[in-house]
Amino acid sequence: MPDLRAVGLGVGAWTGALLVLVLPGRVALVAVLVVVAGAGLLVVRRTLAAAWLGPVAALAAVAGVAALQQTLVATSPLAVLAEDGAIVTLRMEITSDVRVVAGQYGDLQVARADVTHVEGRGSAWELDAPVVVMAGEDWPRPELGTTLVTTARLVPADDDVAALVRPTGDPRVVGEPDVWWDAAAAVRRSVRASVAGRDADARELVPALVVGDDGGLDEALADDFRTTGLTHLLAVSGTNLTLVVGFVIILARWVGVRGRWLHVLAALGIAGFVLTARAEPSVVRAAAMGTVALVGMGANGRSRGTRCLGVAVLGLLLVSPSLAVSAGFALSALATGGILLLAPVWRDALVRWTPRWVAEAVSVPLAAQVACTPVVAALSGQVSLVAVAANLLAAPAVAPATVLGLAGGLLGLVWAPLGVLVAAPAAWSAGWIISVARWGADVPTAAVDWGTSPVALVVLTALCVLSVPLAPRLLRRPGTTLACTGLLVAVMLVRPPSPGWPPDGWVLAMCDVGQGDGLVLRAGPRSGVVVDAGPDPALMDACLDRLRITDVPLVVLTHFHADHVDGVAGVYDDRRVGAVESTWLLEPEDGVRSVEDAAGGDPGVAAYGETRSFGAVTLQAVWPEPGGGAGDAGESGPNNASVVLVAEVEGIRILLTGDVEPSAQRSLARDLPGLRVDVLKVPHHGSRHQDLDWLTSLGARVALVSVGADNDYGHPAPDLLAALTAAGSRVWRTDLSGDVGVVVREGGVGVVGRG
Structure with a gap:
């Protein structure tokens, strides 16, 4: 029987951290005092056993640590300087690998670091404060463990760090990484080298399985892993450590190691795993949960495992309370708890007939x-419907892919051909996992939209809690188990239509693809012209599925920025696709490569000035002129080279503007005097950089803004929205309405939102 008091330690610690991190300071203090006082009173009255004061003590301890850390970060000299946007000189050690992320004005290099010395505003401080470094793509990329000095502008941070660091000059390296970081980097490189000759997806998945190195994984494949509930395989998790250290222990026993030396070897294996995977908070969390799993595999594993889980959660939160609001921590702790507490009961129910x-x-x-x-x-x-089946099918391949991938990397350090030979089965196993992910994602109803509102999540949580006592009753009988399984399979194989979607008489759909553009012009039953494909293949594919589009005679990609082209692979998913066209300016190169990979060749150039028909859709490309579209200084060349289309569907006249900026808009006003349209797709997601005179002169009754919720670009700009509304346009936004459909209503224009 599991010791729930030990689990209570973890729950108490988690609650204490959440109280401090989520609630305002004084409210959190009052809440903690009320809980502690209430528990003490119950113990005095003997309503609550004294043993349950342990979880309350854990709550108070973690709450105190969290409050102390918040105070230290908030009062750090870095935080004070950041409020003033000061330019300072910093000495800092890089504590994470550098990640490249897309920024508004180009790629950014992002890494965590610890600052030990800062000079600025005529003063100097010795300290130890965490920061996040955000540098331009041209900044030299430092290795983890490097100590450097640089000048930088400090920016206030909302995270658990003292400041954001924006370097203003090249760094000066004053300390190289320690030898263990070099050794870990060598192992990671060797793991990659051992599978370098394999299929592109397999050679990226093996490092992800071994050490969580998923930087080169194809985004479409990553989406398939998310849909099928296999995402945990792409990050460092307790499973990785359990497999690696478990294999080391089995090997040690085979060669005769016994007793306490097995524990020493396991500890060394855990330390080596943490170093190789990078000693970041997520890795330390994974190591802790993996250790819990190892304990749970031993004698009296369920009882010992639950005690270890409670202590692990308490220990992790005492060291880093901010883990309490980390999705990775929540998923690891809940998955481990589910396996320890629920799986044995459900297994015993199934054992009655399997x-x-x-x-x-x-x-x-x-x-x-x-x-x-x-x-x-x-x-x-x-909510994924295929997750259990996908994990069941993938499970046999995870261990060989992980263990042999690591073994290939280690042996490759000695002799590269031997590493390639040993890692070959790892690549084959990874290929099987990839096939499972793709198969699962292709199931008609692999996942159902649930929503993230508080009510939706409370209902879902209640259903999951209800399943705890109900599942054993269903699983112990073959009839009920097989009936439920058959019902689930039937639901997965039939794609349910979206109620009321697509709306009757629709002529244009603006897909909710987040911060990007994805539009569909209705060419006929199940046929549509796609204009841009958003940043995410899964979102674009899902939108086309909801519209029941199976034939795409033309794809027009207005320009090659990621938020317009990275989702193009989703257009091809189970559809017939004709020509793919775009602008003459083949920048940025990454976007061009994404389109070439999905289309299987170079995209054509939209024919300037030519009018063409595709079923019910009539199109004319009115911008850019061949070789034109560079724009003014300070404007984006790719944006200004966007293909601009005038379309007509069922008598509705539509202007699709890509991301053209003010200078290109002024050129269009000059080239197309007197242009009038019924529907305007607002340029550049409603950026404030617009030629308002031209946009408001178009006479559009409907203005569409394709924009991501909570984006950090300030889109759409309030002044733009006010100007469009004052000019008589009704503004519809995907961040508020989800998919938006433009429909013909009694000869006029109507709009229907799906959200």
């Missing part, structure tokens, strides 16, 4: 999935 190995294979992923479902839904807005 072999034990089948019962264990089904109960473990089922328990983990049920425990994690509310958090996954909060992050993605979806």
Whole structure:
């Protein structure tokens, strides 16, 4: 029987951290005092056993640590200087690998660091404060463990760090990484080298499985992993450590190691894993949960494992309270708890009529999935229906892919050909996992949209809690188990239509693809012309599915920025696709490559001035002129070279503007005097940089803004919205309305939002 008091330690610690991190300071203090005082009173009255004061003490301890850390960060000299936007000189050690992320004005290099010395505003301080470094793409990329000195502008941070650091000059290296970081980097490079000759997806998945190095994984494949509930394989997790250290222990026993030396070897294996995967908070969290899993595999594993889980959660939160609001921490802790607390009960129910190995294979992923479902839904807005089956099918390949991938990397350090030979089965195993992810994602109803509202998440959580006592009753009988499984399969194989979608008489749909553009002009039943494809293949594919589009005679990509082209692979998913056209300016190169990979060749150039018809759609490209569109200084060349289309569908006249900026808009006003349209797709997601005179002169009754919720660009600009509204346009936005459909209503224009 599991010791729930030990689990209570973890729950108490987690609650204490959340109280401080989520509630305002004084409210959090009052809440903690009320809980502690209330528990003490219950113990005095003997309503609550004194042993349950442990969780209350854990709550108070972690709350105190969290409050102390918040105070230290808030009062750090870095935080004070950041409020003034000061330019300072910093000495800092890089504590994470550099990640490249897309910024508004180009790629950014992002890494965490610890600042030990800062000079600015005539003073100097010795300190130890965490920061996030955000440097331009041309800044030299430092290795983890490097100590450097640089000048930088400090910016206030909202995270658990003292400031954001924006370097203003090249860094000066004053300390190279320690030898263990060099050794870890060598292992990571060797793992990649051992599978370098394999299929492109397999050679990226193996490093992800071994050490969480998923930087080169194809985004479309990553989406398939998310849809099928296999995302945990792409990040450093407790599973990685359990497999690696478990294999080391088995090997040690085979060669005769016994007793305490096995514990020493396991500890060394855990330390080596943490160093190789990078000693970041997520890796330390994964190591802790992996250790819990190892304990749970031993004698009396369920009882010892739950005690270890409670202590691990308490220890992690005492060291880093900010983990309490980390999705990765929540998923790891809940999955481990589900496997320890639920899986044995459900396994015992299944054992009544199935072999034990089948019962264990089904109960473990089922328990983990049920425990994690509310958090996954909060992050993605979806509930995966194929996750259990996908994890069940992928499970046999995870161990060989992970263990042999690491073994190939280690042996490759000695002799590269041997590493390639040993890692070959790892690549084959990765290929199987990839096939499972793609198969699962292709199931008609692989996941259902659930929503992220508080009510939706409370209902889902209640259903998951209800399944805890209900599942054993269903699983112990073959009839009910097979009936439920058959019902689930039937639901997955039939794609349910979106109620009331697409709306009757629709002529244009603006897809909710986040911060990007994805539009569809209705060419006929199940046929549409696609203009831009957003940043995410899964979102674009889902929108086309909702519109029931199976034939795409033409794809026009207005320009090659990621938020317009990275989702183009989703257009090709189970559809017939004709020509693909874009602008003459082949920049940026990454976007061009994305289109070439998806289309299987170079895109054509939209024919300037030519009028063409595709079913019910009539199109004319009115911008850019061949070789034109550079724009004014300070404007984006690719934006100004966007293909601009005038379309007509069922008598509705539509202007699709890509991301053209003010100078290009002024040129269009000059080239197309007197242009009038019914529907305007507002340029550049409603950026404030517009030629308002031209936009308001178009006479559009409907203005569409394709924009991501909570984006950090300030889109759409309030002044732009006010000007369009004053000119008589009704403004519709994807961040507020989801998919937006323009429809013909009694000879006029109507609009229907799906959100």
